[in-house]
Amino acid sequence: MKTDIILCGVGGQGILSIATVIGEAATAAGLQLKQAEVHGMSQRGGDVQSDLRLSTEEIHSDLIPRGHADLIISMEPMEALRYIPFLSPDGAIVTSSKPFVNIPNYPAEDAVIAELEALPHVLKYDIESLAREAGNPKGANMVLLGMAARFLGIFKPEQLRAAIASIFAAKGDAIVEANCKCFDLGYELQQ
């Protein structure tokens, strides 16, 4: 069994934290893992992306081949669209619905959303508002991970929750709880 995930967003949005939690869950579950990250120049407000591959078997390539990703997890709707050539025909997209506009030529928001909605298996939500309402504005990425959990058949939700607890343990119980709450809110969202 294998799961190929593309994590994406804009530099500084916290996609690597999602990768860290999934990585922790994968290690605890004894899965093989390869995760190609973006460091350096692109992190300065540019598009960032990470290929995360999980499998019960040996993984060869650090990069996901075209058309093989089971899931795109995106902190930004246009960034989700950027990687659809890598999405498998029955793959899913889980994304924030709120554009992050830091370029002058950002396409029309309606057109971005419409193009996303035309794809099969898309779950999008205004995760930042939800995280803010939950009193944890920094937890938007954990809301997104919660939304992704239903597509991550390789894990049970409890395994991801346990990984959040272990990753944030050093920051204290309150932070762990706030992030688990965001995860749960995301998990409960219906398509």
Next chain:
Amino acid sequence: MKKLLLGDEAIALGAIYAGLSGVYAYPGTPSTEITEFIQKDPLARERGIRSRWCTNEKTAMEAALGMSYAGKRALVCMKHVGMNVCADAFVNSAITGVNGGLVVLAADDPSMHSSQNEQDSRFYGKFAMIPIFEPSTQQEAFKMMGEAFDLSEKMGVPVLFRVVTRLAHSRAAVEIGELKDQNNFNPSSGKGWVLLPGIARRQYVALIGKQAAMAAAAEESKHNRLEEIPDQVGDDKKDGRAPLGVIACGIAYNYVCEAGAQNVLKVSQYPLPEKKIKELAARSQSILVVEDGQPVVEQDVKAILGAGYKVEGRLTGKLPRTGELNPDNVAAALGKATGKGFPQAANLAARPPQLCPGCGHRDVYNALNKVAAEYPGARVYGDIGCYTLGALPPFQTLSSCVDMGASITMAKGAADAGLFPAIAIIGDSTFTHSGMTGLLDAVNDHSNITVIISDNLTTAMTGGQDSAGTCKFEAICLGLGVEPEHLHVVNPIAPNMEAITQLIRKEIDYNGVSVIIPRRECMQTLRRHSKK
């Protein structure tokens, strides 16, 4: 014990476990995390491993050679273009030879994710005539580091350790091996270190004499593995030969495996194992060379097999001539089916990196643009760092970005040719890396240039490493001969910008070398410091 490690971290831990005594490096993507890991690692601290950042790759290489002279194991780390900076010391370290093990790590950046070229460091290894290791996986990177140190001491030469971005910045589980003791202090008393012509000639002959042993080591290396030919490959055999043999180097091996290719020779140690290549050629009708970077091996394999044998790769167009390998272009070259994703989205715009909100470089560029607009002939020569982004909208200030330090010297040369005003902008870390010597040239020539040292108190682009010249810039500039009345330190914040703009005008109009140092902490390190 297994650990989830970046390729860079596996390299660092591999070196620590191999008995490292010092790492010498200048930050550069994708190599930076190696030294950062050693700086933070408790075992490295307990062992007293020297790990502070160096001023540039040349000082790093020379200091590492000095540590090797004293009998200890030393590691030098850099991005590929750093090899150009340290090339003098690097090439000559093969002639002097080493005492303690010396490994030179070069992290290449095919596709230029964060670089200005995609030069292949394996050429440097061949040029210096030393062994090269090129791991395929994070696990191999860990293990090979120890072997590289052993081989360096056995052969008495430095060993080049070449990785690419996708290995350096990819994470996987690594089984941690046995911890070795550090070498004892044991300075060399040999005369071979003094490269006077008479001695250098003997040393060079000695280096050539070691080539056969290096070749034999690569031939016997388990990292150069000719895989058993499976029966099913025989389906379309002609005169007993499989249609295709594949030579897969370093990370390329992963993509070749992903595509399910057979009849493969994995190459991870150089010089090339000629016998194994000939063996593969004998059982194949043609050979495809799959290597990330430039066609180093493809050229050599053509030479080994002769003009009559069909060798394909990047030179023949079977694989793209530029850019990094990926599972798709490798599968296509192997004639395997590639996956079908969705077509590219229609509502998509490029999102290039940009300077952070609040960054002091922004204020500097706004002021420079304002002044430059008043002079039709104005040119601003840029350099390497975050502020290179000043070439992009909304600023579009820069006319050049070539290599570390080139802003000052290009401005000088252009001014020599009559260009006015010639302005250079360089970051603090880049200035101490390679800008100081150029400034001395400009002072000695009384060149008509204005130099902006945009000082954010850190090496920002690579993640905020210490900058070698912090608190020393005024003294350095004065020491190089910049006149005190034409050296200014300013704080680039909104209320000061009018005065700073006026100052730039004034210094442009001065016929000689002026240096303005706008100094304000990087927003990224400021945020980190205020959290503490």
